[in-house]
Amino acid sequence: MSDTHAAAGTHLAAGIDLSQFYQVFFEEAGENLEAMERMLLELDLGSAGDEELNAIFRCAHSVKGGAATFGFADVAELTHEMETLLDKLRRHELQPTTAMVDALLASGDALNEMLARHQGNGADALDTRDLLATIRALVGGGGGRAAAAARVAAAAPVPPAAALAGSVAAPAPGATGEPAAAVLADGSRVLELTLGPLPDVSAADSIVALFKEIADLGQIEPLDGGRAEDGMRRFRVVTRSSDSDLADLFGFHVAREQVRLAPIGPGYGFHEGAPGAPAPERDDGAAAAAPPAAIAAKADPGYGFFEDAPGAPKAATGAAATEVPAPAAAAAAAAAATTAAAAPRAGSSTPARSDKAGAAAGSAEGSTLRVSVEKVDQLINLVGELVITQAMLAQNGKAIDSAVHQQLAAGLADLERNTRDLQEAVMSIRMIPMSLVFNRFPRMLRDLAGKLGKKVELVQVGEATELDKGLVEKITDPLTHLVRNSCDHGIEGPEARRAAGKPEHGTITLVASHQGGSIVIEVRDDGRGLDRAKLLAKARERGLDAPDTLTDPEVWALIFAPGFSTADQVTDVSGRGVGMDVVKRNIASLGGTVEIDSAAGYGMTVRVRLPLTLAIMDGMSVGVGEECYILPLSSVVESFQVQPGMIKTIGGSGRVVDVRDEFMPVIDLEKVFGVPRFDFEHVSNIMVVVEAEGGRVALLVDELLGQQQVVVKNLESNYRKVQDVSGATILGDGRVALILDIGALVRRSRH
Numbered sequence: 001m002s003d004t005h006a007a008a009g010t011h012l013a014a015g016i017d018l019s020q021f022y023q024v025f026f027e028e029a030g031e032n033l034e035a036m037e038r039m040l041l042e043l044d045l046g047s048a049g050d051e052e053l054n055a056i057f058r059c060a061h062s063v064k065g066g067a068a069t070f071g072f073a074d075v076a077e078l079t080h081e082m083e084t085l086l087d088k089l090r091r092h093e094l095q096p097t098t099a100m101v102d103a104l105l106a107s108g109d110a111l112n113e114m115l116a117r118h119q120g121n122g123a124d125a126l127d128t129r130d131l132l133a134t135i136r137a138l139v140g141g142g143g144g145r146a147a148a149a150a151r152v153a154a155a156a157p158v159p160p161a162a163a164l165a166g167s168v169a170a171p172a173p174g175a176t177g178e179p180a181a182a183v184l185a186d187g188s189r190v191l192e193l194t195l196g197p198l199p200d201v202s203a204a205d206s207i208v209a210l211f212k213e214i215a216d217l218g219q220i221e222p223l224d225g226g227r228a229e230d231g232m233r234r235f236r237v238v239t240r241s242s243d244s245d246l247a248d249l250f251g252f253h254v255a256r257e258q259v260r261l262a263p264i265g266p267g268y269g270f271h272e273g274a275p276g277a278p279a280p281e282r283d284d285g286a287a288a289a290a291p292p293a294a295i296a297a298k299a300d301p302g303y304g305f306f307e308d309a310p311g312a313p314k315a316a317t318g319a320a321a322t323e324v325p326a327p328a329a330a331a332a333a334a335a336a337a338t339t340a341a342a343a344p345r346a347g348s349s350t351p352a353r354s355d356k357a358g359a360a361a362g363s364a365e366g367s368t369l370r371v372s373v374e375k376v377d378q379l380i381n382l383v384g385e386l387v388i389t390q391a392m393l394a395q396n397g398k399a400i401d402s403a404v405h406q407q408l409a410a411g412l413a414d415l416e417r418n419t420r421d422l423q424e425a426v427m428s429i430r431m432i433p434m435s436l437v438f439n440r441f442p443r444m445l446r447d448l449a450g451k452l453g454k455k456v457e458l459v460q461v462g463e464a465t466e467l468d469k470g471l472v473e474k475i476t477d478p479l480t481h482l483v484r485n486s487c488d489h490g491i492e493g494p495e496a497r498r499a500a501g502k503p504e505h506g507t508i509t510l511v512a513s514h515q516g517g518s519i520v521i522e523v524r525d526d527g528r529g530l531d532r533a534k535l536l537a538k539a540r541e542r543g544l545d546a547p548d549t550l551t552d553p554e555v556w557a558l559i560f561a562p563g564f565s566t567a568d569q570v571t572d573v574s575g576r577g578v579g580m581d582v583v584k585r586n587i588a589s590l591g592g593t594v595e596i597d598s599a600a601g602y603g604m605t606v607r608v609r610l611p612l613t614l615a616i617m618d619g620m621s622v623g624v625g626e627e628c629y630i631l632p633l634s635s636v637v638e639s640f641q642v643q644p645g646m647i648k649t650i651g652g653s654g655r656v657v658d659v660r661d662e663f664m665p666v667i668d669l670e671k672v673f674g675v676p677r678f679d680f681e682h683v684s685n686i687m688v689v690v691e692a693e694g695g696r697v698a699l700l701v702d703e704l705l706g707q708q709q710v711v712v713k714n715l716e717s718n719y720r721k722v723q724d725v726s727g728a729t730i731l732g733d734g735r736v737a738l739i740l741d742i743g744a745l746v747r748r749s750r751h
Contacts, residue, residue, distance in 0.1 A: 028066065029067075029111075040101050050090060069249055072118055078107055078114070188239060191237045191262065193236075194260040204233040219237070430470070438512075440476065460509075479608070490508075491526075506525065509525070511524065518610060520610075521608045525604055529598045553595075560580050560583075617634075621708060621731075625677045629669065629701075636689075637690060639689070664697055668700045672748075686701050686703060687700055692745075
């Protein structure tokens with residue numbers, strides 16, 4: 001464990017190792033920061049809604065609570081300042097501005113760096129003094145209304161649990177400034193902890209165990225005699241920790257919406273005079289219950305609203321709110337505002353989440369399970385071995401008489417069907433939506449467009465389309481370059497767009513869709529498009545072969561040449577000629593292809609086609625001599641038997657085949673791979689037409705062995721890189737078969 005981790009969390013735990021919870025905190029913090037960034041980018045500064053501002057506040061508050069629990073002081077300090085600004089925004093004391101959004105986005109970047117350092121990436125501590133000063137200056141811009149943050153209305157008694165589901169109530173201050181909760185001589189507060197309804201009431205025992213393990217946490221004792229009614233448990237808690245720290249700590253054992261902390265009253269919540277109702281709490285003879293003024297405040301219908309807050313009911317008692325120290329006011333305001341955002345109240349101007357929405361959120365949280373990628377990969381490997389075993393049984397089963405062994409044949413058929421279903425189900429576990437990639441681009445485009453002085457709008461289509469996790473991780477960088485390229489080279493400046501009769505705002509569209517056994521990702525823009533004459537001139541300057549007879553697709557493909565760039569000057573964004581060739585090479589390494597379509601003055605589309613998964617695929621087995629090769633089924637177009645006169649020889653060595661008046665190159669796999677042949681009189685007379693990278697070739701083979709699922713094994717990591725081969729697989733009889741790289745074979749035919 002790093003020194004940072006060793007130091008973290010010591011303020012709460014002396015007898016428990018909180019580091020076991022670090023990973024959960026880091027993952028949840030990352031998700032909250034990602035959600036906060038997305039909402040900030042979507043925020044309408046002119047008419048920001050209460051629900052949006054409250055949601056952004058809750059993200060920052062969640063990160064702050066976890067950071068404070070584990071002792072990450074730098075994270076807690078920055079999120080506290082963010083909370084202050086967001087609190088003023090959601091209470092409409094400040095109007096959101098672009099500067100505020102910029103500061104909050106920069107804070108999110110800084111928090112990501114801090115969290116990465118706490119995870120042990122070895123980075124130096126981040127200096128956030130300038131960022132903190134910027135946020136404080138923005139907070140101070142609220143004018144005379146800023147003083148309202150230090151006022152809190154006299155609070156009503158805690159509403160029923162049903163009204164506070166999903167919230168943690170703050171201790172209610174009395175009208176005289178004295179807290180309503182009992183405060184002992186050492187500064188500890190006496191609270192009532194209600195847990196439930198719990199699906200498993202034994203979870204409450206974990207909370208009790210926390211107080212035994214963490215010496216500084218305080219004391220806990222049951223108020224219900226250890227009996228659970230309708231899944232509810234009640235405890236008396238004596239602690240010096242804040243409500244938010246307690247709620248965050250308890251959240252590792254029970255859901256936050258099942259935790260309710262409230263000031264404890266004289267009867268501990270029992271009806272007055274009820275059998276077993278405890279006497280009022282006392283400490284050294286001093287009354288621990290709330291003073292008369294605080295009890296009288298229970299009649300106040302303020303319901304915890306800030307004074308003068310929009311929609312707050314008028315106070316019936318006329319008792320004036322008391323000035324409280326600013327830090328305490330901020331804490332009370334944050335807690336009360338959190339309660340106001342989470343629980344519907346009469347007269348509130350803040351749209352509260354409905355019970356149905358809350359139930360949906362709770363069910364969504366309970367219906368997901370965090371599993372490490374290593375476990376999923378292990379499961380996929382085991383399914384791959386099962387697929388190989390099933391293929392072996394299926395091959396051996398061909399030798400038996402199905403009429404005699406009818407039951408065995410039926411069992412093998414069921415095994416094949418169930419294996420395929422299992423494989424598809426397991427592979428779907430690794431499939432994640434493209435929104436994970438697409439969500440990276442709004443922030444990047446916002447910053448890049450600002451730097452270039454352009455106005456760009458991003459449109460996402462098909463972000464729910466799923467792709468294998470391994471491909472998502474590797475496709476992110478190529479797509480990032482394509483989006484940056486569209487913004488820099490494609491979209492014109494506002495003046496140029498107006499002159500061309502276009503709207504000032506350019507549009508970049510990201511589209512993801514399934515087409516057959518592939519996923520197609522498109523990056524479109526409505527910019528200037530590619531200039532054919534300019535591309536040809538640039539190519540000739542670099543000494544490339546670029547005759548005027550090239551077709552448009554061939555001219556567009558020139559931008560993939562190494563070092564090729566159409567930028568007139570080198571900037572920190574582009575112009576060095578490094579990028580598009582790397583994009584194509586990276587996509588080709590994933591078994592994918594890149595196509596370009598463009599119209600001058602109207603825009604450009606870059607189309608990336610990828611296989612759905614890299615682990616298990618459907619393939620066609622073909623035989624050449626004694627060898628077996630696998631063709632990806634998604635690349636196979638058709639197969640036919642060669643008739644006399646179909647094959648033509650051109651240029652003395654090249655051969656083409658005439659298929660329905662279309663000539664395509666012929667590739668003899670026997671010669672490509674040097675397959676030894678002992679039946680010298682045999683002539684291959686079967687052709688398989690395959691397609692990749694916009695071209696088709698006809699492969700000459702001896703026989704078609706059939707279609708089957710194959711488990712892709714990386715040949716390069718297990719042996720070495722082999723030309724024209726993308727991988728290998730194990731057949732049912734134990735032999736190794738090579739999976740052909742169709743794109744490489746198409747490129748071979750062109751050269």
